[in-house]
Amino acid sequence: xxxxxxxxxxxxxxxxxxxxxxxxNDKFVDGKRKETVVPYRDRVGDYWLSxxxxxxxxxxxxxxxxxxxxxxxxxxxxxxxxxxxxxxxAGAGKxxxxxxxxxxxxxxxxxxxxxxxxxAPLVGYRVDEFPLxxxxxxxxxxxxxxxxxxxxxxxxxxxxxxSDVIVEINKxxxxxxxxxxxxxxxxxxxxxxxxxxxxxxxxxxxxxxHIRNNIKTSDVPVALTAEAKAGAMVG
Numbered sequence: 425x426x427x428x429x430x431x432x433x434x435x436x437x438x439x440x441x442x443x444x445x446x447x448x449n450d451k452f453v454d455g456k457r458k459e460t461v462v463p464y465r466d467r468v469g470d471y472w473l474s475x476x477x478x479x480x481x482x483x484x485x486x487x488x489x490x491x492x493x494x495x496x497x498x499x500x501x502x503x504x505x506x507x508x509x510x511x512x513x514a515g516a517g518k519x520x521x522x523x524x525x526x527x528x529x530x531x532x533x534x535x536x537x538x539x540x541x542x543x544a545p546l547v548g549y550r551v552d553e554f555p556l557x558x559x560x561x562x563x564x565x566x567x568x569x570x571x572x573x574x575x576x577x578x579x580x581x582x583x584x585x586x587s588d589v590i591v592e593i594n595k596x597x598x599x600x601x602x603x604x605x606x607x608x609x610x611x612x613x614x615x616x617x618x619x620x621x622x623x624x625x626x627x628x629x630x631x632x633x634h635i636r637n638n639i640k641t642s643d644v645p646v647a648l649t650a651e652a653k654a655g656a657m658v659g
Contacts, residue, residue: 427641428559430514432591435603438510441467442611448628451610459496459609468502469495471605474509479524479656486656501659503586504528506605507561510589515641519545524656526585527577530563533635535578545640548633550574555622556590556600561635562616562624563587566659574632584659586629588614595622 442464445451451458458464472480472494480494488498496502507529508522521528533548541547551562565572569583577583588602591613600618605611616626624631 465496471505482656503606
């Protein structure tokens with residue numbers, strides 16, 4: 425439970441820093457996307473530093489060669505970098521597969537579930553299997569990949585994706601709240617629907633996986649996966 429507490433504290437700290445934005449609508453400051461304005465631009469730059477060095481360098485070479493770094497002024501999705509940063513700051517160590525795309529931990533968690541590795545750091549269940557818990561993640565493929573199913577994800581190639589972390593649950597009102605990065609060009613809190621038992625029942629996205637978070641606080645250095653070392657895929 426210590427890790428979950430640390431994670432929620434970090435998520436709320438970042439949410440507070442961005443001004444406690446809510447909802448998925450785009451956020452602007454003086455007519456500019458919030459992520460591009462100081463100090464938020466530089467904070468996004470901090471998030472990017474949590475992904476593997478090989479991925480970071482690959483993205484800089486592809487999207488920001490003349491600029492020489494990644495931050496909120498570079499128009500690429502940073503939601504996975506945000507999750508990676510929060511996990512790292514909370515003390516996940518090598519238990520989390522830091523990446524520039526959410527699909528990495530979506531795949532890993534579902535593979536753990538199918539292999540019956542239910543005590544693994546991340547276990548990906550179908551969205552109707554168990555009630556959500558604070559500190560868990562929910563994930564979905566995006567855009568042209570939106571029809572990918574739970575069963576297809578483990579063997580799918582790279583795909584655009586998104587995940588958020590559950591930060592609050594209100595069963596009587598059948599509502600839960602998630603915090604995610606690059607949601608409306610900010611760090612935002614979004615309301616989602618749950619059923620009377622606390623299972624995900626939200627249709628705002630095509631949520632396909634409920635990732636149970638079994639991570640324990642660790643000071644062990646991050647061990648990069650082969651996929652992480654190979655290159656960078658955003659989204």
